[in-house]
Amino acid sequence: MEPPSTAADCLSASYKSLHEGQLAAAIRHAQAALALARESHDNALQTAAAVALAYAHIRLAHYTTAKGILTQAFLEAPQESELRAEIMVALGICAAETDDLTAAEDFFQQAIDLARQLSIPRLMIRGLHCLAAGIYVPRGEFALAIAADEEAHHLTHLHQRPELLWSQLTNLSWTCWVTGQRDRTLHWLEELRTVAVPGTLAEGYWYLLHGELAREIGDFAGARAYLTTCRTIAETGSLPELDFLVRLAQARLSRATGDAPAALAWASDALAVSERTGYHHMQGRALIERARAALVLEDWARVAADCRAAMAVLAPLHANFDLARSSLLLARALQAQGDLAAETVWVEAVTRILNGGFAFWVAREQAWTHSLLATYAGAQGAAAQLAVRLQAALDALPPPPLRILTLGGFQVFRDGIPIPASAWQRRTTRQLLVYLLLRRAPVACEELFEALWxxxxxxxxxxxxxxxxxxxxxxLEPQLSRGTPSHYLDRQPETVSLCELEYLWCDIWAFEDAVRAGASAASTAISLYRGDLLPEEPYADWVLRPRERLRMLYINTLAARLEACVNAEAWQEGADLARHILEHEPWLEEVWRTLMTCLARLGRRSEALHAYRECVQALHQHLEANPSPETHALYQTLKR
Structure with missing residues (x-):
């Protein structure tokens, strides 16, 4: 393809490269457009090219450079023109990214008003989105952010401007995730996947948020894979915003897996990225994440120092959500150090939390906020009153999702955070939960007496x-106040059951659902079965029958998948599956024959003959039997 030769073509090429995440090309084309426009003395095109160049620098976090270009362009652009509105949006972005939210909001509002006056839907849409992402989210006004971007999303579809969707969808996904709206996050991410160009910020956000969601349900391997891809996109595309966010996500993942020193290192790395870009809101968030890692290490001096530094950075921005987070962390550090100022900081923090509607975050961090709340609930005056109000706000929240693993080992994750093994010291507590999961219906107390006691x-x-x-x-619910009904458990005079099943995920249920779905979900079923049901209870009578039933479902699923592989002549996968089945059921002679056939078709004749000898040994050991004539005949054929 020939390079663009006119100023207008270069300008179009610049925006196309910007959309595709090719930032160096975007700058090159914008500079070419600017030079050609100057040669032709086309002032309007010069200004338009300058704006395109500024946008490329904005994406690279070169906000000072972009602002200089835009300020000059603003003076040259005609008043009450589309170009003037475009420049206002871009200047608003620069102001927001350099922490002047008041100026940014003014620019965005002026751009929206001018776009409405001139009937320019594209700029109305962009102005609404910039208000959501650049003003409302940093201030912690999440409901306003979602409302503004949902309006922009509606107008985008109404006016058929699909190229504008990705930015709204990334911010909607992000804001819903921050506020704990998992289903809405997945809804917006599904649409984002359809419009995200490979290698761009939009695709990076898709991987980033899927990594966060995977971590929250305890899928740490999946989270690592998503975040690794996200980092590659950030580094390949030179995307500093994504580079920063993925480091914070890695810090949270390290905390979730119990590696607090690594979490501290990732947070420090994110802080370094934010300091290079000069974006103060990022710096504040990185300091909070580092303080959170230091809290796990009980390095209270570092927690306090980082929280104070974060608050100093965030206060001028009126970043209320992050100020609430940092001040509550500071209250915890001061309490641990026996500092009398802790109560004053507690009052300030909880006031921010209640005024901003941030109780959802306190619930998410209940591993350490619960003890802090309990301390001040027994205090006097304003501290105690605020503790009561905060507890009421927590009780009114929907419960955090529980992810319960029982196949191959017992573990429970609450809102993505593993409940420590020490919490399950009494066997009967774990047994009661698993018994209810297996029944998935009200269980008579008499039945529980017989099974467990x-x-x-x-x-x-x-x-x-x-x-x-x-x-x-x-x-399961340490933050729930005494006398408040449980979200997950229901106790009636004659029965006990689980409730609010939409907030519960259990590998038994997911495995059984996948098996029922048949061949289309066979891979899911196989991946869910990590091992036998509740190996911690090898001899409990009530576990034996369901353990064997689930095991046979697994073996049958493997066998069906193996048959499909043979029919499709997928010999390597077939050999792997056959080996996997034989690890569980080494006496299945038909599977030994299938393994021999797969290896032979792969040209691995010696391995196939060795498999026959393994078969002879397994049959003798487990059944005191010899191979059937059919198996022996296959062996003879392979020997020739």
């Missing part, structure tokens, strides 16, 4: 159930 007389068994139920409730 058959060694106790009825009165003692009833007392044990009451105690175990209360302990399970406390483990």
């Amino acid at each position: 058959s060694h106790l007389p009825p009165d003692s068994a009833a007392l044990a159930l009451n105690t175990t139920f209360s302990e399970l409730r406390r483990i």
Whole structure:
């Protein structure tokens, strides 16, 4: 393809490169357009080329350079023109990214008003989005941010401007994730996937947020894979915003996996990125994440220092959400150090949280906020009153999602954070939860007495159930105040059951659903079965039958998949599956024959013959039998 030769063509090429994430090319084309426009003395085109050049620098976080270009262009652009409105939007972005939110809001509002006056939907849409992402999100006004971007999203479809969708969808996805709206996050990410150009900021956000969502449900391997791809996009595309955000995500992942020193290192790395770009809001967020990692290490001096530094950076921005986070972390650090100022900071933090509607974050961080809340609930005056109000706000929240693993080992994740093994010291607490998961319906108390406390007389068994139920409730919902009904557990006079099932995910249920879905979900079913049901209870009578049932479902799924591989002549996958089945059921002679056939078709004749000898040994060991004539005949054929 020939390079663009006119100023107008160069300008179009610049915006096309910008959309595709090719920032160096965008700058090159904009500079060419500017030079050609000057040669032809086309002032309007010169100004338009300058704006395109400024946008490329904005994407590279060169805000001072962009602002200089735009300020000159603003003076040259005709008043009440589309170009003037475009420049206002770009100047607003520069102001927002360099922490002058007041000026930024004024620019965006002026651009929206002018775009409305001139009937320019594209700039109305961009102005609304910039208000959402550049003003409302930094201030923690999340409801306004979502409303503004949803309006922009509606106008984008109404006026058929698909090239504008990606920015709205990234911000909607991000804001819904921050506020704990998992389903809405997935909804917007699904649409984002359809418009994101490979290698761009939009695609980077898709991987970033899927990494965050995977971490929250305990899928740490999936989270690592998503974030690795996100980092590649950030580095390849020279995207400083994404480079910063993925480092914060890596810090959170490291915390979730118990590696606090790595979390500290990632947060420090993010801070270095933010300092290079000069974006103060990023610096504040990086300091908060580093303080959060230091909290895990109980390095209270560092927590306090980073929180104070974050608050100094964030206060001029009126970044209320992040100010609330940093001040509550500071209150915890001061409390741990025995500093009398802790109560004053607590009052300031909780006031911000209640005024901003940020209780969802306190619930997400309950691993450390719960003890802080309990301390001040027993205090006097304003501190105690605010503790009561905060508890009421927490009780009114929807419950955090629980992810419960039972296949191959027991573990529970609450809002993506693993509940420590020490919480399950009493076997019966874990047993009660798994029993309810297996039944997935109300269970009679008498049945539970027989299954879990058959060694106790009825009165003692009833007392044990009451105690175990209360302990399970406390483990799953430590922030719930006494007397408030559980979100997950229901106790009636004669039955016990799980409730709010939409907030519960269990690998047993997901595995069974995948098996029922048939061949289309076979890979999902196989990946979900990490091992036998509840290996921590190898001899409990009530586990034996469901354990064997689930095991056979798994073997049958593997066998069906193996048959499909053979029919499709997928010999390598077939050999791998056959080996996998034989690890569980080494006496299945038909599977040994399939393994021999797959290896032979792959040209690995010696391995196929060795598989026969393994088959002979396995049959003798487990069944005291010899191979069938069919198996022996296959062996003889392979020997020739």
